[in-house]
Amino acid sequence: MKQTPTFITSFKQFRDAAYAFRLPRIIFSALEINLFTKMEDRDWTIPKLAKHLGASQRGLAILCRNLASAGLLVKSQSGYHLTPFSKRYLQESSPDFRGDYLGLMQRQWSEWSHLTEVIRVGQPRDSKEPETTEYRRSFSWAMHHRSLQPAKEVAQQISLKAARSLLDLGGGPGTYALAFLALNPILHATVMDRPAALDVARMLAEQSSLGTRLTYQAGDFLTARIAGTYDVVWYSNVLHIYSPAENLKIFKKIKRILNPGGRLLIQDTFLQDPKELQPPEANLFAVSMLLYTERGNTYSVRDVREWLQRAGLIRSRVLHLKEGTGDWEGQLIEGRLPRTG
Numbered sequence: 001m002k003q004t005p006t007f008i009t010s011f012k013q014f015r016d017a018a019y020a021f022r023l024p025r026i027i028f029s030a031l032e033i034n035l036f037t038k039m040e041d042r043d044w045t046i047p048k049l050a051k052h053l054g055a056s057q058r059g060l061a062i063l064c065r066n067l068a069s070a071g072l073l074v075k076s077q078s079g080y081h082l083t084p085f086s087k088r089y090l091q092e093s094s095p096d097f098r099g100d101y102l103g104l105m106q107r108q109w110s111e112w113s114h115l116t117e118v119i120r121v122g123q124p125r126d127s128k129e130p131e132t133t134e135y136r137r138s139f140s141w142a143m144h145h146r147s148l149q150p151a152k153e154v155a156q157q158i159s160l161k162a163a164r165s166l167l168d169l170g171g172g173p174g175t176y177a178l179a180f181l182a183l184n185p186i187l188h189a190t191v192m193d194r195p196a197a198l199d200v201a202r203m204l205a206e207q208s209s210l211g212t213r214l215t216y217q218a219g220d221f222l223t224a225r226i227a228g229t230y231d232v233v234w235y236s237n238v239l240h241i242y243s244p245a246e247n248l249k250i251f252k253k254i255k256r257i258l259n260p261g262g263r264l265l266i267q268d269t270f271l272q273d274p275k276e277l278q279p280p281e282a283n284l285f286a287v288s289m290l291l292y293t294e295r296g297n298t299y300s301v302r303d304v305r306e307w308l309q310r311a312g313l314i315r316s317r318v319l320h321l322k323e324g325t326g327d328w329e330g331q332l333i334e335g336r337l338p339r340t341g
């Protein structure tokens with residue numbers, strides 16, 4: 001995803017940046033009243049829709065007008081109906097409904113409202129509370145909904161022809177592992193994650209014939225032994241959860257489980273410019289890490305390549321995906337083990 005950086009030099013730009021919360025807030029309110037699902041495939045007048053949703057006519061008229069101007073509803077002669085996009089992704093009955101990911105976004109709104117407090121303390125508000133199974137499962141479903149499309153796009157652009165074994169480390173629902181298996185018939189994959197995440201991975205794999213080439217390893221990869229050896233380790237959206245020292249420790253562990261010539265492929269949002277200010281997403285995502293993790297952050301390409309070097313994955317390079325594909329800005333970092341020695 002490419003973003004235009006916000007660089008504020010006038011009060012108008014400042015005002016626009018500060019008020020950018022309005023459309024997201026409108027979208028979350030529409031989701032909270034279950035508007036997209038409840039509209040089904042019909043065209044609604046405002047009075048009928050207000051009755052159907054138990055909301056005020058005045059509120060709905062203004063809400064729908066804004067949703068239509070943002071392209072999420074169509075304004076007709078008599079009222080409003082869903083667009084092809086909102087029908088496909090925002091309506092519960094659609095097979096492409098992204099419900100768990102939408103739920104995660106909604107919960108983030110409330111957490112982001114506590115940002116000042118978290119900046120003062122430097123730690124997430126619930127850092128002392130142990131993670132529940134329910135949270136991990138629902139987060140894993142959200143990750144699946146988030147990565148369904150990018151996983152297919154990424155798998156198409158990474159050649160794993162020579163690889164027999166892949167470890168999806170912190171693979172959560174295994175969406176990426178399944179996407180790699182789909183395109184590489186001789187590949188076997190293992191997802192390592194916490195037990196509740198693997199419950200979701202198992203459910204998804206059972207619905208697919210690819211599941212016979214997928215195995216699971218439950219455990220904390222920071223503290224437990226990682227079993228097996230692999231031609232490829234896929235480390236996607238995990239780097240940002242940990243500190244530089246923890247990532248270095250993980251890279252060293254990965255080095256020990258890679259076969260000669262093996263590859264570590266890292267997907268994340270990376271800071272790319274010398275001042276480490278761009279792209280905007282890499283900075284904004286660091287705020288999520290501040291809110292949700294104890295030591296997480298986002299990192300520069302330069303830092304990650306240095307950790308790879310220090311871990312002994314000496315042949316590192318940046319891989320570029322086609323514009324608009326993949327999870328972030330289209331950069332992956334690869335560290336490779338020499339074939340011999």
Ligand SMILES: C[S@@+](CC[C@H](N)C(=O)[O-])C[C@H]1O[C@@H](n2cnc3c(N)ncnc32)[C@H](O)[C@@H]1O
Pocket residue numbers: 140143144147169170171172173175176192193194197219220221222223235236237238241
């Ligand atoms: C943000 S999700 C990314 C999921 C998937 N790799 C993707 O790109 O969509 C991070 C995953 O890493 C897992 N994880 C983080 N630290 C872990 C650890 N120490 N041991 C096992 N799993 C871990 C989490 O449980 C979660 O499923």
